[in-house]
Amino acid sequence: MLQEISDHKSKGAFEKVAEDPPAASVVVRPVEQPVGLESTIQKVWNCIGETDVGIIGLWGMGGVGKTTFLTQLKNMFSTPPNDFKVVIWALVSQYYDVGKIQNRIGENIGFPRSWENKSVEQKARDIYGILSNKRFVVLLDDLWEKVDLNEFGIPEPSQENGSKLILTSRSFTVCNIMGAQKIIRVNCLDSEKAWELFQDKVGYEALNSHPDIPNLAKHVAERCCGLPLALITVGRAMACKTTLEEWNYAIEMMNRPLALSTIIYEVVFPLLKFSYDNLPNATMKYCFLYCCLYPKDYCIPKKRLVEYWFCEGLLNEFDRVSDAQMQSDDIISSLLNACLLENGGEIHGEECVKMHDMMHDMALWITSESEATENNFFVKAGARLCKEPNVVAWESVKRMSMMENKIEDLKGTPKCPNLRTLFLSQNELQVISDGFFQFMPRLTVLDLSRNLRLRALPKGISQLVCLECLDLSFTGISELPIGLKLLTKLKMLDLSYMHNLKKIPQHLVSSFSQLQIFRMWWSGWGGYPNEDNVLYGSNEKLMEELNGLQCLNILTIHKKARFV
Structure with missing residues (x-):
């Protein structure tokens, strides 16, 4: 037989005795069961049937299931009837190689392996030559920036050719600049679907090894915050846990700040951090990172957040807060588009943003892992504290939050040479010792708001000579101490809804020569001391001092109506 083949070959010119077999139009890919994505998949499938929709963008945070979603769509094209002649899948990723993506496209089209040796330009011409004569679907996964379809050789989808491009990204902006006519967000799972997915990954044996384990498992699932990647990875890790001790330990570890399971740190956070790094x-x-100073699931008023950024010096392109608003709008829009922040709706007419719980944990993780002193954070927001934490822990901290706790007294004298932001709002503060602020020489932002039982400021607050932002709104303070005159760098002073405020000494407000933002709530009647007080009588004295402030940019004074 071999001799016959040799004789035939000697009589002819055979450069190639066989071609690589053509690839199937659709190769079914293994895929995680898309729990909770059914309605979104159907929405995209309906869009595919719309003639005026050529490009569809899917966006959402890392780990939310966009790749699983796209894989499921690809497999759906393997089911007749299917009018598309070619279905192409390609992973683009952050640092993509045009040639390798073209090779993947060529594999789907049916080009031989030897074709991959051609130049990028030649391959683009070949791909275009095939696809321009066929109705195709291209699925591009994980785009981080605008890509040029012509560079790959992909014709632009149009009503004329009836072809489709479906792409995924973590960024709404990327979907938009790619020209998507339909942009659909892939969200985290609701609690019911999250529990369904978690049960599937843990398995029947582990869940039923003890009658109390299902309830414990629900607590673990809740800690995954509806993020499919976390539910899958943690669920698989717990599949071999069959004792109450193991499940209780998992809950204990996941409830501790910065003590989440190893699988979260090793798998979930690095994936989410790509969006931050980008x-x-x-x-x-x-x-x-500043946003992680707020408690989990907290609706952060955008206006207040921007003012804190400004006073902290983070918005360094502008000197005036009204001008800095442009920079902050761009930052917030970018963070929303990258799924690092979410829309928090409106509260009392103010637009808010919020952090997904898993993003909040990731931000805390970043601040704890960073070697740079710039990111030294101490966050005990919503931690149910009844007293101030050990002051030794404060010494290297740059930004600290103890908001939304039950702390009544601050009696220590912490040494905080680097502290710039301190959130103490929404506690039950009654007393702050005179020495508490003594060793905070660089403190820039101080939020004492919503401490209704706080009746007086400590004398030591006058030592905060670098303070630029002071929020006293919703406190029970009755008088501003004249010592505040030493806070000459103050840019923002909020006295809103201070129902007990009866006295502001003369020449105090006028001493804040750098003040840009001033807010207060004022009734204008009853119980105001008449000596050395700009609040006594009409508002003429107060307005006179405010008129002398050359930098004042935002002024809000609410006068309460008198009811008889």
Whole structure:
């Protein structure tokens, strides 16, 4: 037989005795069961049937299931009837190689392996030559920036050719600049679907090894915050846990700040952190991390957040807060588009943003892992504290939050040479010792708001000579101490809804020569001391001092109506 083949070959010119077999139009890919994505998949499938929709963008945070979603769509094209002649899948990723993506496209089209040796330009011409004569679907996964379809050789989808491009990204902006006519967000799972997915990954044996384990498992599932990647990875890790001790230990570890399971740190956070690492500059990164000072699931008023950023010096392109608003709008829009922040709706007419719980945990993780002192954070927001934490822990901290606790007294004298932001709002503060602020020489932002039982400021607050932002709104303070005159760098003073405020000494407000933002709530009647007090009588004295402030940019004074 071999001799016959040799004789035939000697009589002819055979450059190739066989071609690589053509690829199937659709190769079914293994895929995680898309729990909770059914309605979104159907929505996209309906869009595919719309003649005026050529490009569809799917966006959502890392780990939310976009790749699973796209894989499921690809497999759906393997089921007749299917009018598309070619279905192409390609992973683009952050640092993509045009040639390798073309090779993947060529494999789907049916080009031989030897074709991959051609140049990028030649391959683009070949791909275009095939696809321009066929109705095709291209599925591009994980785009981080605008890609040029012509560079790959992919014709632009249109009504004329009836072809479709479906792409996934973590960024709404990327979907938009790719020209998507339909942009659909892939969200985290609701609690019911999250529990369904978690049960599937843990398995029947582990869940039924003890009658109390299902309830414990629900607590673990809740800690995954509806993020499919977390539910899958943690669920698989717990599949071999069959004792109450193991499940209770898992709950204990996941409830501790910065003590989440190893699988979260090793698998979930690195994936989410790609979005953070891809932010265009350090300012956006600092502004994002600043948001983790708030408690989980907290609706953060955008206006107040921007003012804190401004006073902290994070918005360094502008000197006036009204001008800095442009920069902050761009930052917040970028963080929303990158799924690092979410829309928090409106509260009392103010637009808010919020952090997904898993993003909040990731931000805390970043701040704890960073070697740079810039990111030294101490966050005990909503931690049910009844007293101030050990002051030794404060010494290297730059930004600290103890908001939304039950702390009544601050009696220590912490040494905080680097502290710039301190959130103490929404506690039950009654007393702050005179020495509490003594060793905070760089403190810039101080939020004491919503401490209704706080009746007086300590004398030591006058030592905060670098303070630029002081929020006293919703406190029970009755008088501003004249010692505040030493806070000459103050840019923002909020006295809103201070129902007990009866006295502001003369010449105090006028001493804040750098003040840009002033807010207060004022009734204008009853119980105001008449000596050395700009609140006594009409508002003429107060307005006179405010008129002398050359930098004042935002002024809000609410006067309460008198009811008889």
